[in-house]
Amino acid sequence: MNIEQQIRKLARSIYYQNIYKSAKEIGSIQIFANNTNLSGLQTLLLFWLPIYESLYTDLHNKEWRYLDEKVIEDDCRCDAFLYWRSKIKEAELINHKKEEKKHKLKLKDKSNVTTFDIDFQ
């Protein structure tokens, strides 16, 4: 197992996920012995911790059909899923922006403004 695989294994472990969550909620809990001057390996762990946290959250919420524990455990499938998820979210965002733009255009078009006949008498 290479060092990056080892770091990812640590990042997805329940132990480090719990420490990470607690450290976020309670400021006095530290993940590492050192507070400053983090090594590249420690920075890499900090990169993966929130990613695995989001995967566990999505799994818990049954957000995606193809996400299960086996995907999280397998680095290759996990990379593939993360890429696919980012593309799906990107597409959703583009669609949302398009819809928003369409909506704004509709409002600008005067013919779309509703008129009422008011009887003042």
Added chain:
Amino acid sequence: MENKEILTESISDLLKNNFNDAIITDNKLCFIVDKDMYRVRMPNQGEQALVEHKRNLMQLEYGKQEGCVVKAKLIRDLKENNVVDIEQLNEEKEVLIKELKKYWFILATRDSEDEKKIAEYTEKINKIQNALQDVSVDISTYLIPCLQSRLEKFYLEYITVLCTEISVDNEWKRVWNTFEEFNLVDASLSNKAIANMTWLLLSRR
């Protein structure tokens, strides 16, 4: 989940995975050479400033040397002399990355039950990743003589000199007092120290 449950689960997880988190508990990495325990540690601010300064001096010195060439010129020379086209190698990398993304997309939408297909696509992805690694190694090997690569190497070696320590009677002592001492020492120790320092620094630079 109750606190006790969380703790029990965490401990069983530690035992199950034969956990080795020594590589991240602090900003040091230990290794053994000939039964002696060594460690590389992160440089402090003063050491970092010193290495930057030394690297700048080295840049001036390399600049005066015959055959000193910057990366862009080396890439041009390699192409003009028909040795290798680095741009083409980079294009090859782009093609491989596109291919990789294609298979990621396919693999991501496979159900865990579909083990056969998962194994097939995983193998394809591994092959592409290995090919990518080969091209990247080729590129960096061709570019070793350029000024940027030499300075990078010098930086790493100098920081290794400053931050490699040996355990003597439960105390950590610097292994090399000068850069010259480091250059004279047995390569197996210096190479191992450099390799560990590379891992320790990783994306920090």
